[in-house]
Amino acid sequence: SAVISQKPSRDICQRGTSLTIQCQVDSQVTMMFWYRQQPGQSLTLIATANQGSEATYESGFVIDKFPISRPNLTFSTLTVSNMSPEDSSIYLCSVREASSYNEQFFGPGTRLTVL
Amino acid sequence: AQKVTQAQTEISVVEKEDVTLDCVYETRDTTYYLFWYKQPPSGELVFLIRRNSFDEQNEISGRYSWNFQKSTSSFNFTITASQVVDSAVYFCALSEGDNFNKFYFGSGTKLNVKP
Numbered sequence: 141s142a143v144i145s146q147k148p149s150r151d152i153c154q155r156g157t158s159l160t161i162q163c164q165v166d167s168q169v170t171m172m173f174w175y176r177q178q179p180g181q182s183l184t185l186i187a188t189a190n191q192g193s194e195a196t197y198e199s200g201f202v203i204d205k206f207p208i209s210r211p212n213l214t215f216s217t218l219t220v221s222n223m224s225p226e227d228s229s230i231y232l233c234s235v236r237e238a239s240s241y242n243e244q245f246f247g248p249g250t251r252l253t254v255l
Numbered sequence: 256a257q258k259v260t261q262a263q264t265e266i267s268v269v270e271k272e273d274v275t276l277d278c279v280y281e282t283r284d285t286t287y288y289l290f291w292y293k294q295p296p297s298g299e300l301v302f303l304i305r306r307n308s309f310d311e312q313n314e315i316s317g318r319y320s321w322n323f324q325k326s327t328s329s330f331n332f333t334i335t336a337s338q339v340v341d342s343a344v345y346f347c348a349l350s351e352g353d354n355f356n357k358f359y360f361g362s363g364t365k366l367n368v369k370p
Contacts, residue, residue: 188356232300241305242307243305248299
């Protein structure tokens with residue numbers, strides 16, 4: 141499976157600031173996704189990152205708060221804007237490869253703490 | 256209603272014991288996929304297995320086995336002769352025919368394997 145890296149691995153940010161998280165894959169993939177995992181909780185899909193067009197957001201998530209870019213088939217960014225303590229979570233990038241049936245493979249995650 | 260229910264929040268066993276993690280799902284689609292992922296303390300989600308709705312054959316992989324029963328909408332995961340390295344949070348997930356890219360994760364079961 142593809143090797144997925146995320147930067148940063150963790151960060152502590154101040155309320156009102158923004159953080160951009162990068163997801164890099166070592167091979168071209170069909171689909172890229174962003175998930176949020178709040179402390180002690182399950183994973184929730186934020187959006188599908190579409191190459192060359194606007195991301196597709198799930199209910200409860202908006203572009204102004206979580207702008208996403210995907211300039212090519214191996215890279216995507218998620219920005220968490222105007223952060224509040226409630227945004228403290230692990231943010232995970234996942235990919236679906238053309239060769240896979242339907243499973244998604246996940247990056248190591250970015251642990252974000254907002255003070 | 257939750258699409259994926261993992262009723263066991265936390266399970267503790269002693270090494271070498273067998274343990275079964277329960278997963279019950281809910282869907283109206285006839286075509287769907289079920290998955291299990293492992294999240295060790297490091298945080299990265301590790302893909303374990305995918306099963307489609309047309310394949311009810313049970314699967315065994317080393318000490319891991321999965322029991323898929325459509326009649327009870329369950330997809331249970333058994334670890335035989337558990338080891339300390341099995342300690343992790345295990346997530347069951349569902350994707351449905353109208354959008355296979357959208358995963359519905361259960362709340363996870365934390366497994367503690369004590370030496």
